Amino acid sequence: MTADSVFEPKIIGFLCNWCSYAGADKAGGMQEVYPPNVQVIRLMCSGRVDPQFILSALVKGADGVIILACHPGDCHYKEGNCRALQRHSMLMLMLEQLGVEKERCRLDYVSAGEGEKFNRVVRETVEAVRRLGPFLPAVAIE
Amino acid sequence: MRTGIYFCNCGSNIAEKISATAVVEAAASFPEQNYVATVDFICSEDGKLQFEESLKAEQPDRVVVAACSPRDHEGTFRRCLSNAGINPYLMQMVNIREQIAWVTEDPAVATQKAIRAIHGAVCRVEKQLPLEKKQLEVCPDALVIGAGPAGMKAALALAEAGRTVTLLERTPFIGGLPVRFEELFPALECAPCMLEPLMGELLHGEHAGRIELMTMSELVEVTGFYGNFIAKIRQKPRHVSLRDCIGCGECVEVCPASATNEFKNNVSLRKAIDFTFAGVLPNAPFLDQATCIRWQGQECRACKDACPMGADVINLEEQETVVERRIGSIILASGSGLYDAAHVAGMGMGTLQDVYDALQFERLLSSTGPTGGQIVTKAGQAPRTVAIIHCVGSLDEAHKPYCSGICCQYAFKFNHLISAKIPEAVITHYHRELVLPGKEAQTLFNHAVRSGKSRLKRYGSIADLAISRDTNGSMLVSSEGEAFPADLVILCPAVIPAEGTDQLSALLDVSLDSSGFFRELHARTDAAQSSIRGVYLAGSCREPMDIQKAIQEGMAAVGHLLSGLQPGRTIDIEPICAEVDETRCSGCHLCVSVCPYRAISFDTEHNASSINAVLCCGCGTCVAACPSGAITGHHFTNEQIMAEMEGVLK
Numbered sequence: 001m002t003a004d005s006v007f008e009p010k011i012i013g014f015l016c017n018w019c020s021y022a023g024a025d026k027a028g029g030m031q032e033v034y035p036p037n038v039q040v041i042r043l044m045c046s047g048r049v050d051p052q053f054i055l056s057a058l059v060k061g062a063d064g065v066i067i068l069a070c071h072p073g074d075c076h077y078k079e080g081n082c083r084a085l086q087r088h089s090m091l092m093l094m095l096e097q098l099g100v101e102k103e104r105c106r107l108d109y110v111s112a113g114e115g116e117k118f119n120r121v122v123r124e125t126v127e128a129v130r131r132l133g134p135f136l137p138a139v140a141i142e
Numbered sequence: 143m144r145t146g147i148y149f150c151n152c153g154s155n156i157a158e159k160i161s162a163t164a165v166v167e168a169a170a171s172f173p174e175q176n177y178v179a180t181v182d183f184i185c186s187e188d189g190k191l192q193f194e195e196s197l198k199a200e201q202p203d204r205v206v207v208a209a210c211s212p213r214d215h216e217g218t219f220r221r222c223l224s225n226a227g228i229n230p231y232l233m234q235m236v237n238i239r240e241q242i243a244w245v246t247e248d249p250a251v252a253t254q255k256a257i258r259a260i261h262g263a264v265c266r267v268e269k270q271l272p273l274e275k276k277q278l279e280v281c282p283d284a285l286v287i288g289a290g291p292a293g294m295k296a297a298l299a300l301a302e303a304g305r306t307v308t309l310l311e312r313t314p315f316i317g318g319l320p321v322r323f324e325e326l327f328p329a330l331e332c333a334p335c336m337l338e339p340l341m342g343e344l345l346h347g348e349h350a351g352r353i354e355l356m357t358m359s360e361l362v363e364v365t366g367f368y369g370n371f372i373a374k375i376r377q378k379p380r381h382v383s384l385r386d387c388i389g390c391g392e393c394v395e396v397c398p399a400s401a402t403n404e405f406k407n408n409v410s411l412r413k414a415i416d417f418t419f420a421g422v423l424p425n426a427p428f429l430d431q432a433t434c435i436r437w438q439g440q441e442c443r444a445c446k447d448a449c450p451m452g453a454d455v456i457n458l459e460e461q462e463t464v465v466e467r468r469i470g471s472i473i474l475a476s477g478s479g480l481y482d483a484a485h486v487a488g489m490g491m492g493t494l495q496d497v498y499d500a501l502q503f504e505r506l507l508s509s510t511g512p513t514g515g516q517i518v519t520k521a522g523q524a525p526r527t528v529a530i531i532h533c534v535g536s537l538d539e540a541h542k543p544y545c546s547g548i549c550c551q552y553a554f555k556f557n558h559l560i561s562a563k564i565p566e567a568v569i570t571h572y573h574r575e576l577v578l579p580g581k582e583a584q585t586l587f588n589h590a591v592r593s594g595k596s597r598l599k600r601y602g603s604i605a606d607l608a609i610s611r612d613t614n615g616s617m618l619v620s621s622e623g624e625a626f627p628a629d630l631v632i633l634c635p636a637v638i639p640a641e642g643t644d645q646l647s648a649l650l651d652v653s654l655d656s657s658g659f660f661r662e663l664h665a666r667t668d669a670a671q672s673s674i675r676g677v678y679l680a681g682s683c684r685e686p687m688d689i690q691k692a693i694q695e696g697m698a699a700v701g702h703l704l705s706g707l708q709p710g711r712t713i714d715i716e717p718i719c720a721e722v723d724e725t726r727c728s729g730c731h732l733c734v735s736v737c738p739y740r741a742i743s744f745d746t747e748h749n750a751s752s753i754n755a756v757l758c759c760g761c762g763t764c765v766a767a768c769p770s771g772a773i774t775g776h777h778f779t780n781e782q783i784m785a786e787m788e789g790v791l792k
Contacts, residue, residue, distance in 0.1 A: 010791060012787055012790070012791070017213070021211075021213065022213060024240070024241050025211045025213060025237070025240040025241070027240075027245060028211075028237075028239065028240025028241055028244040028245050029240065029244070031244045031245070032245065033245050033246060033247045034245050036242070036246045036251050036252065036254075036255045039255070039258055039259060039262065039790040039791075040237070040241055040259075041262075041783065041786055041787060041790075042212070042237075043762065043778060043783070044718070044760055044761055044762055044778060045761035045762055045763060047736075047761055047762065047763030047766060048761065048762030048763060048765060048766050048775065048778060049766060050765070050766040050780065051766075052780075053780075053783060053784070053787065056784060056787065057787055057791070060787065060788050060791050061791040061792075062787075062791060076761075077738050077739075077759060077761035077763065078673070078738040078739075079738050080738065080761050080763045083736060083763045083766070083767070087766065119245075
């Protein structure tokens with residue numbers, strides 16, 4: 001990477017099927033562009049996100065991860081999003097100890113109607129990770 | 143292994159941004175064996191046909207469809223796979239329309255993103271396994287808990303549909319709370335008359351043979367799950383045979399013992415063997431052991447000897463029994479009660495004479511009540527001034543935060559009935575809010591307002607109201623510095639879940655909301671379903687409501703039940719569910735605690751968790767929680783998700 005080229009981070013997005021994936025579809029329906037850096041992996045529920053997926057993504061070449069869930073109280077599976085939040089909070093403590101910047105792993109809530117919010121969260125995350133630069137797992141984790 | 147990649151142009155929707163040619167070229171360099179076919183509109187009738195024909199000709203091991211959102215057409219394409227003789231779960235969709243083509247500016251960038259996503263899907267789909275829906279035999283019969291309006295309607299409708307129903311009722315009678323009232327809002331219909339056709343059909347109608355009514359009974363244990371529950375029911379001895387009793391009341395006449403009648407809100411007495419109230423159904427008395435002198439060591443068989451129908455009708459030796467019933471679904475219609483107004487300071491409930499709550503006042507209005515329906519004070523005078531206090535404990539963070547929904551309507555009914563009996567009475571309504579929804583509720587309100595004898599006074603907080611007696615013994619209602627006399631005070635307390643709701647919640651694992659009512663699966667889209675599959679909610683056990691709505695809810699629950707379980711038909715068990723590998727389970731129970739559907743239990747015999755596939759909804763939170771990696775989330779396995787992730791990152 002040369003000094004004047006813009007760094008394009010690779011970001012993995014774990015989206016729950018019922019709210020945030022539908023929110024991403026809604027963002028698509030609005031046909032407003034957002035940065036292409038997030039590759040979406042659809043899960044049925046944010047509660048399925050195993051913290052190992054996040055560590056694995058970072059080790060295997062991602063510069064950042066976003067987990068998008070239903071808003072608290074709106075989870076299709078009642079409380080999967082609360083589990084996702086608990087696991088994310090725990091993982092953040094661990095990532096901090098490993099020297100991984102917290103901006104590399106964001107959890108947020110996007111409802112099926114919030115196309116604009118999805119667009120904004122993607123922009124913000126890409127920008128935040130871009131500022132941090134590439135993730136070098138050899139330094140942080142291994 | 144060879145994967146067929148089907149790329150949909152979606153007219154220009156996708157083709158404009160993502161180059162099919164570039165995708166074909168890129169796929170040729172994937173290490174995974176594949177072929178790419180391009181279709182113009184794969185979801186169209188022609189497109190589906192072309193897709194199916196191609197699948198039959200190519201016989202791929204796995205399929206990737208790069209098109210629109212799987213939320214649109216995953217089901218469509220799974221059916222195409224089935225039609226082509228391929229297991230439908232061997233397909234993965236890539237959403238290159240909504241999530242790439244429509245939101246990416248530069249076609250070259252969009253194409254690169256699509257290629258990464260398609261590669262991820264190819265890597266994932268190679269790990270996917272064929273899955274089959276399993277079938278489960280079910281019992282179409284039902285248990286209905288509570289024989290109020292909602293429960294009676296549900297039981298009768300189910301019986302009419304040919305189902306066998308067990309109808310449990312805690313009290314000795316059917317009809318719930320309203321059957322005791324002589325006039326109901328909004329049209330002043332007599333409740334027993336209004337409910338009589340329903341009750342008559344339930345007890346003696348064409349379909350009554352399929353309804354097993356168990357009075358003085360309660361649920362003590364439930365095992366199993368949707369389609370196959372076993373309910374244990376405890377039936378207290380009634381000591382009177384519902385089958386043989388003719389309801390003549392000879393036994394009541396001769397009974398020497400009496401107690402206050404809890405079914406008449408303790409404002410009158412009943413005998414140890416008695417009818418709960420006049421006109422009660424089933425038309426048979428019950429014997430209350432707590433009141434009967436036999437159970438206090440005295441020898442008495444006056445009732446049995448007085449029975450003109452013989453020695454078999456009254457059975458003084460009858461014991462409590464516990465019976466089991468096999469059912470497929472349960473309808474909870476356990477109803478509601480009133481908040482104890484004594485909890486609200488300053489209302490004088492239980493301390494001041496001539497202060498009644500709404501249920502007690504209903505008894506005073508009743509022609510079979512303690513005054514024969516005359517509205518009189520304890521001193522025997524007709525009240526000249528009446529205060530009706532609305533929102534007692536409702537809309538109040540210190541008590542119940544919600545509006546009870548029905549109180550304003552019965553308060554204006556009281557207004558109407560008092561005016562009819564005592565035309566000169568001045569009635570003051572003290573209210574926090576006035577709630578009169580729907581097309582009929584305003585009628586009685588208008589009547590009160592137009593009578594010229596009714597006043598409305600709004601208060602900010604019930605703490606600003608105080609009911610007291612002055613030195614002359616006259617009752618006063620003070621509010622914000624003003625005091626008005628009231629010879630009689632009627633309190634409209636918050637509607638609360640019926641006694642026993644907590645126990646039912648614990649027995650069935652059905653969640654309660656913050657106010658103690660049964661919580662809906664979804665408060666708006668699935669209000670008739672509880673948090674437990676196969677357990678439905680109807681009537682005021684869910685939230686405060688009137689008879690009309692309760693009966694509608696009884697029918698709504700029946701709708702779910704009839705469409706869910708049908709005689710002779712099995713239910714499908716979704717293959718996207720979780721499964722425990724017993725050999726890897728460490729027995730930590732973590733999965734049991736995180737499952738939102740109580741689908742996981744701990745099998746002590748095998749010392750491992752076990753997941754009930756009927757109850758599992760496939761969310762996968764237990765899979766993520768398991769520290770031993772012992773749980774597989776079918777169709778969303780760690781291996782599949784990791785493969786997709788690596789595929790998009792390569």
